[in-house]
Structure formats: structure tokens, C-alpha cells
Amino acid sequence: MTGKATRGECTVCGKVLGKRALTRHLQAHFATGGRGRAVTVVHLLVDTRHGSEYWMHLMARGDGTLKDLDSFLREEWLECCGHMSQFKIGGRAYTSDPEFSRWGEGDLDVALADVLGVGEEFIHEYDFGSTTTLRLRVMGTWQGVAGRLPVTLLARNEPPERPCGVCGRPADVVCVACYEGPHGTVLCDACAEGHHCDEDYRLPVVNSPRCGVCGYTGTAW
Ligand SMILES: [Zn+2]
Ligand SMILES: [Zn+2]
Ligand SMILES: [Zn+2]
Ligand SMILES: [Zn+2]
Numbered sequence: 001m002t003g004k005a006t007r008g009e010c011t012v013c014g015k016v017l018g019k020r021a022l023t024r025h026l027q028a029h030f031a032t033g034g035r036g037r038a039v040t041v042v043h044l045l046v047d048t049r050h051g052s053e054y055w056m057h058l059m060a061r062g063d064g065t066l067k068d069l070d071s072f073l074r075e076e077w078l079e080c081c082g083h084m085s086q087f088k089i090g091g092r093a094y095t096s097d098p099e100f101s102r103w104g105e106g107d108l109d110v111a112l113a114d115v116l117g118v119g120e121e122f123i124h125e126y127d128f129g130s131t132t133t134l135r136l137r138v139m140g141t142w143q144g145v146a147g148r149l150p151v152t153l154l155a156r157n158e159p160p161e162r163p164c165g166v167c168g169r170p171a172d173v174v175c176v177a178c179y180e181g182p183h184g185t186v187l188c189d190a191c192a193e194g195h196h197c198d199e200d201y202r203l204p205v206v207n208s209p210r211c212g213v214c215g216y217t218g219t220a221w
Helices: 019-032 066-078 189-193
Strands: 007-009 016-018 039-048 056-061 085-089 092-095 121-126 132-144 151-156 173-175 185-187 202-204
Touching: 007 019, 016 019, 019 039, 019 056, 019 132, 019 151, 056 066, 066 085, 066 121, 066 132, 066 151, 173 189, 185 189
Parallel strands: none
Antiparallel strands: 007 016, 007 151, 039 056, 039 132, 056 151, 085 092, 085 121, 121 132, 173 185, 173 202
16 A cells, blocks of 8 residues: 555654644754854755655755755765756756756756745656656755755654555565556565566665665665
8 A cells, every 4th residue: 555644753852743744843953043153044845746654854054055955865865876966946947967858957056045935835856767757845944053064854654564465565676667557657676576567676665755766775875
């Protein structure tokens, strides 16, 4: 079964909650703040366009850049072979390789506080061939104390259930040779042994919306 709501753990206090409940929960942590110089802090919720079981709550410094956010998303969820990527914010595109893109597009060297307003929803696309499209929403901005890193993970979904298509036990691999739909053909190791496609077409089941796409194995390159 896919599409089931996933839960995730708050990295601040360890509480396990659903994606939406975490929004309010995390904002209470922001409100209590910490010690140090206050900066603009942006609370982002990242998932996919159809609101999947894959999601992350992030805290970004307003003085961090789109490049920082792009790097973070690549490292946690996306990077397979150094494809191009872009953000689409308010009708404008910001790309990792502006020289290859159309006139009027910007690069990623833009401060988040300058392009993101509260309630803003925007898009990140990685790989213009087998594209993984992420939806990002600004859940709030604060003057608060942020970590040193431009982007910090606050919570993410626990791995969704991916039952083997043959026996129903937890799946280990995706066969991309007979890839069917966004979730591929998933198999446990035992059933994969008897599977008819070549082994070279198998990718590990990983906790990312890019699972089973291109050569994604779940680790940063
Ligand atoms: Zn918490
Ligand atoms: Zn790739
Ligand atoms: Zn199986
Ligand atoms: Zn296959």
C-alpha cells in the first residue's frame, strides 16, 4: 500500500507526529527561541506536488541562499548524477545552470529572505529528464535564533511501507526495467532472486521521493 500518511520525529524533542501536526508543534519550539543574535528564520515544509508520504520540515536562515537549499535537497533526497535543477518562485525560475536556460532566469545565488514570503508555495525540480518535482511551502518566518547551517532538518517522514509486489513483505529493491508508475516494481530480496529482469536494473528502496528514478541509491555522490 502506498499513499498512507507517514509520521516523523521532531529532532528537537523526539516527539513523533504526522506531517501537519508537526507544523504547529515545531512553531512552538521556534517561539521559545534560544540564546544568541536573532536572524530571520524560515520554516519550510517540503513534499511532492501530490502531497506524498515523503516530507521534511526544515528551518532555513533567511540569509541562506537558494543554492544552500538546493544543495540540502540534493543531499537528503535527490542527487544521483549531478543533473541540473531549478526553483520556480512566483512565476520566475532560478536555475543551477543559468547559462543553459532561457532569457530572464536567475541563478541560485539569491537570499531566501529576498524571494520567500509567508504562505508562499514554490517548486523545485531536479533533473529535466526524469524530473523529481518537489513542492515547498513557507509555513512561517520569525526573528529568531538559528543554527549555523543555512538549512537544518527539523523532522522527516519515517520510511513509508513499501510491500513487495509478490509476497507483501517489506521491499528491498525497485526494478526499473519493468517500472510501473511513480513507485516502480518493488520486490523483497527473496522474490527479486526469481525476478525475470536483469539485476543491473535494480535500485535500493530508499526513503526519498526519487526512489527508483535514474540511478538514485539514496546516498549523496
Ligand atoms: Zn518537538
Ligand atoms: Zn541521474
Ligand atoms: Zn517478496
Ligand atoms: Zn523487472
